[in-house]
Amino acid sequence: MTRTLVKDALAADSPRDSILIQGWVRTRRDAKEFSFLEVNDGSCLRGLQVIVDAALPDYAHIHRAATGAAVAVRGRLVESKGAGQKWEVAAETLEIVGECPGEYPLQKKGHTLEFLREIAHLRPRSNLFGAVFRVRSRLAYAIHRFFQEKGFFYIHTPVVTASDCEGAGEMFRVTTLDLAAPPRTKEGGVDDARDFFGKPAFLTVSGQLEAETFACALSNVYTFGPTFRAENSNTSRHAAEFWMIEPEMAFCDLQGDMDLAEEFVKALITDVRANCAEDLAFFAKFVDKELLTRLDFVLERPFERLPYDDAVDLLQKSGRKWEYPVERGQNLQAEHERWLTEEHFKRPVTVFNYPKAIKPFYMRANDDGRTVAAMDVLVPGIGEIVGGSQREERLDVLRENLAAHKLSEKDYWWYADLRRFGTVPHAGFGLGFERMLMFVSGVANIRDVIPFARTPGSAEF
RNA sequence: UCCCGAGUAGCUCAGUGGUAGAGCGGUCGGCUGUUAACCGAUUGGUCGUAGGUUCAAGUCCUACCUCGGGAGCCA
Known part of the structure; x- marks a missing residue:
């Protein structure tokens, strides 16, 4: 089955019997009979709500679908019964592609820009x-x-x-010279002629x-x-x-x-x-x-x-x-x-x-x-x-x-x-x-x- | 590089010389078509680093480090 991007699923004009969504869990809300997952794949700002029924075999590992976990959801795209979104996915299978332990630094609530700069690999x-x-x-x-x-x-x-x-x-120097022991001219200066380009080179x-x-x-x-x-x-x-x-x-x-x-x-x-x-x-x-x-x-x-x-x-x-x-x-x-x-x-x-x-x-x-x-x-x-x-x-x-x-x-x-x-x-x-x-x-x-x-x-x- | 400000729990912060705190997050339990969910419990600290003042320092002083705001330089 080919993947549908969240962006395209949200823009659907009719329900679909079969859909595959892959992305990262933003948040999970558990009820007694089912759980809500919000899955975001970066294709657009919004996430797609996924319902995982407690009767599904895969519900046994729902706790592994923590915030930040990578998941693949197969199911039906249906109109949402709740307010707040038009479409949601009624899951038939839930695969945990990559788990995300509790020390994942991105919380659901806001972070400062300064903190997010320190985790530039996760902030996107x-x-x-x-x-x-x-x-x-x-x-x-x-x-x-x-x-x-x-x-x-x-x-x-x-x-x-x-x-x-x-x-x-000011420019950044680009060189292959050994900085600890650069070649010297007769006068004792650094011999740039023996650098990679035969002269000093810089980043533009x-x-x-x-x-x-x-x-x-x-x-x-x-x-x-x-x-x-x-x-x-x-x-x-x-x-x-x-x-x-x-x-x-x-x-x-x-x-x-x-x-x-x-x-x-x-x-x-x-x-x-x-x-x-x-x-x-x-x-x-x-x-x-x-x-x-x-x-x-x-x-x-x-x-x-x-x-x-x-x-x-x-x-x-x-x-x-x-x-x-x-x-x-x-x-x-x-x-x-x-x-x-x-x-x-x-x-x-x-x-x-x-x-x-x-x-x-x-x-x-x-x-x-x-x-x-x-x-x-x-x-x-x-x-x-x-x-x-x-x-x-x-x-x-x-x-x-x-x-x-x-x-x-x-x-x-x-x-x-x-x-x-x-x-x-x-x-x-x-x-x-x-x-x-x-x-x-x-x-x-x-x-x-x-x-x-x-x-x-x-x-x- | 210069001026100013800030560094306390994973995050955001309170604590103004006398026993280290809250909310969020995490974990456990409960509840609910929920949606920054909610309720209860629980977990979590070398207070940036090094000196100094003091009976006593997260708190006052000095230096350094890091981050931020502004300036210069520029796009």
């Missing part, structure tokens, strides 16, 4: 984490769907990179530069993969390993870049809203009461587009006391971003044309000589969710930028080549996958939207 069996990771899967699918339907090509940029690119953050912090090369060939491309930052960041919004989406478009300027970012964010919300309704309703009930209102609010109106200079003016005239002073030329602080998006505009805000000095070398210089064609999308509750720019396509300006950032043109020879051979205006952005998932789920800590979070001092599992 909880309602909340089941929902989070179903939505995570759907969100990933929605991302591919969005780009594929627009004719973007999915590029797999390398995870191991030998170019210390971009200064996007961004696929952007490589994606640019493919945009300058296939026109519209995107990456979607893991990235790594060895920053000692201890916040609810940072992880050492996270996933990032980076579209890159040839023949595109900052305007087109901002348009795509807004369309993209809205498309993802729309998709999850339509396809994960039950899980989102769960988040709205138990995690963040305002979730659905906020998501719909974002969908309904255009993002505010605000030049950096205007943002500074607004902040200075706000009458607010800032912990960090607002000055032209300085980066916007978390408190400033929050005020703009949560208090002043009450919607996502796209800030653009940032000061040149606080942005990386690859961003395109504006004609004013002091700003670059950069943009950040700020959303309520999360802050920066998208960071992007039009890229500098003029070889001479790029060279000046490299020099100004004290970077060697020699290390970026292939990147500069794009400007030498058929250069073209192009633009792109990066969107943090986990931050987007936090936004659509209302879950406040990045550690709770990653299956197994890697943060400073923590790489269990």
Whole structure:
């Protein structure tokens, strides 16, 4: 007999004489003549109620069907006599596939998120984490769907990179050298030439530069993969390993870049809203009461587009006391971003044309000589969710930028080549996958939207 | 890395210098078309670690560890 997923059984439109359900017992309630089992298989939030009659031979081992036990139930799908569910299974056989002893840490009652993090191998069996990771899967699918339907090509940029690119953050070194006794140069330093790649290698912090090369060939491309930052960041919004989406478009300027970012964010919300309704309703009930209102609010109106200079003016005239002073030329602080998006505009805000000095070398210089064609999308509750720019396509300006950032043109020879051979205006952005998932789920800590979070001092599992 | 807060039973917490507690969970029994079931009994502790103050420390002090919140860095 083939297995029926709980999700499909719950959606049945008529009774069935024969059904096989396999899953894990969430709870058991014993009566004198029969027991109720709630069986969940992760296919959806809800479980399926199973009635095991005391007259069944298998009832002899009903006590082994404890919370957490894996079971296989064969029986009939019938309309439930009780309130609370339409369908239930009248068991004919109950097989205990895997027992679950009393020290199983997941109780029926609530646990704190902090405790569940310590049992990350079991937490997907909880309602909340089941929902989070179903939505995570759907969100990933929605991302591919969005780009594929627009004719973007999915590029797999390398995870191991030998170019210390971009200064996007501290990098993890990848090496096969013996750390206790590394080969030495004549001068006494570590001889990187004898490392695996013949030079120092690292885990990638961004696929952007490589994606640019493919945009300058296939026109519209995107990456979607893991990235790594060895920053000692201890916040609810940072992880050492996270996933990032980076579209890159040839023949595109900052305007087109901002348009795509807004369309993209809205498309993802729309998709999850339509396809994960039950899980989102769960988040709205138990995690963040305002979730659905906020998501719909974002969908309904255009993002505010605000030049950096205007943002500074607004902040200075706000009458607010800032912990960090607002000055032209300085980066916007978390408190400033929050005020703009949560208090002043009450919607996502796209800030653009940032000061040149606080942005990386690859961003395109504006004609004013002091700003670059950069943009950040700020959303309520999360802050920066998208960071992007039009890229500098003029070889001479790029060279000046490299020099100004004290970077060697020699290390970026292939990147500069794009400007030498058929250069073209192009633009792109990066969107943090986990931050987007936090936004659509209302879950406040990045550690709770990653299956197994890697943060400073923590790489269990 | 900096600032703040918290570490007491498997989990969530109470205990403000004088005999270590509750609810939940687990176990046993009872009851009920139950559904975070209910009722009774029972089980369960090196009070994060190491020092110190005191007649006496879960409680006060110091250091460290872990976790959380905020900040910086960023996505």
